Amino acid sequence: MLKQRTIAAPVKTVGIGLHTGRKVTLKLVPAPINTGIIFHRVDLPNAPGIKADALAVTDTRLATVLQNGDTRVSTVEHLLSGCAGLGIDNLIIELDCEEVPIMDGSAASFLFLIESAGLQEQDAPRQFIVIKKPVEIKEAGKLARLEPFDGFKLDFTIDFKHPAVDKTGQRHVIDFADSTYAREIGRARTFGFAHEVEALREMGLARGGSLDNAIVLDEHRILNNEELRYDDEFVRHKILDAIGDLYLAGHPIVGAYIAEKSGHALNNALLRALFADPTSYEIKDFDEATAPQAYQLKNKPLFA
Numbered sequence: 001m002l003k004q005r006t007i008a009a010p011v012k013t014v015g016i017g018l019h020t021g022r023k024v025t026l027k028l029v030p031a032p033i034n035t036g037i038i039f040h041r042v043d044l045p046n047a048p049g050i051k052a053d054a055l056a057v058t059d060t061r062l063a064t065v066l067q068n069g070d071t072r073v074s075t076v077e078h079l080l081s082g083c084a085g086l087g088i089d090n091l092i093i094e095l096d097c098e099e100v101p102i103m104d105g106s107a108a109s110f111l112f113l114i115e116s117a118g119l120q121e122q123d124a125p126r127q128f129i130v131i132k133k134p135v136e137i138k139e140a141g142k143l144a145r146l147e148p149f150d151g152f153k154l155d156f157t158i159d160f161k162h163p164a165v166d167k168t169g170q171r172h173v174i175d176f177a178d179s180t181y182a183r184e185i186g187r188a189r190t191f192g193f194a195h196e197v198e199a200l201r202e203m204g205l206a207r208g209g210s211l212d213n214a215i216v217l218d219e220h221r222i223l224n225n226e227e228l229r230y231d232d233e234f235v236r237h238k239i240l241d242a243i244g245d246l247y248l249a250g251h252p253i254v255g256a257y258i259a260e261k262s263g264h265a266l267n268n269a270l271l272r273a274l275f276a277d278p279t280s281y282e283i284k285d286f287d288e289a290t291a292p293q294a295y296q297l298k299n300k301p302l303f304a
Helices: 077-085 108-117 194-202 233-249 264-276
Strands: 003-007 011-016 023-030 037-041 049-051 057-059 065-068 071-073 091-095 119-125 127-131 135-139 142-147 152-157 171-175 191-193 215-217 253-260 281-285
Touching: 003 023, 011 108, 023 108, 037 071, 049 065, 049 071, 077 108, 077 233, 108 119, 135 264, 142 264, 152 233, 171 233, 191 194, 191 233, 233 253, 233 264
Parallel strands: 037 091, 127 253, 152 253, 191 215
Antiparallel strands: 003 119, 011 023, 023 091, 037 049, 057 065, 065 071, 127 281, 135 142, 142 253, 152 171
């Protein structure tokens, strides 16, 4: 059987919150089977926890925010995307601030952190959400859709009217049967527009944003001195975000995700629509011989 995974040892790092601008200590701790991924705010009395769950999402303005009562954790999508990419099922995430650090704006630092801790298989079957029929959300010219597919494939189209983005691909399709997360998606950085920064900061957002943790564009060009990491890094980052948002389903998805101009809000609405219709999916485990190729471990670590 394909087994659940956690990390082999605790590991921690320090970074800056993209929106709060505050220094954050992040610690990853192994968790028992069937725990799922749980965030703990160790800066608060009794270190309250919030499970990574689509139904716990309360805000999607430029980041995915989880909340349980008065306890919030924001900007979870890049770390969850990295967990999905390395097949982490069970994990305790300790934070001394309300926001996951942005690091370099991609999932690369989280991949390094997890791989430094080591991966630990656990003696319990890994469960998957198998899409049985299409589920779709449309809103204001945007679309997000899940449909049956024997594997995990994402097809994302963006539409940014900007000279620098127009020079790159605005659509990317990736099938993890023949591609790997760390190489093809994990290093794609978040991006934003310089003219929006002042307005965002007045809203209490983007206080920690800089050229070190985002691709920043003015009206005509990219302001960062370094080259893009991928020819189509903008759309690949949207796929990175989507993988993190979809991991809030609680299990990896066996299916295809198709999106046009989607974002955190639509991704969350898609998962809520999925769970609102129990006939649209089933929970299933696989042995390695029958698992979709995207999740087989014979020749490579999952998505690594």
